[in-house]
Amino acid sequence: MTGTQQAFAAKGCITENFCSGTIAARTGQAVVTVNINTRDDHAPDPRMLNTAARMQIERVRQAQQGHTPTAKAT
Secondary structure (H helix, E strand, O other), X not given: OOOOOEEEEEEEEEEOXXXXXXXXXXXXXXXXXXXXXXXXXXXXXXXXXXXXXXXHHHHHHHHHOOOOOOOOOO
């Protein structure tokens, strides 16, 4: 993820019908954590998780620069 200093991603299933994916990233002085859970036998689509994380990171950057956060997932 461009501009982040550190990032960590993980996915897995807790039970056969409950899986999750998580991305934690540090940008500036903020840590952004995005977690998506599914009630299914597989973890969430990594592209969806990545898109949500990128949106949240951009919103944090906007706020850090004194702007109203307006970033949207694309």
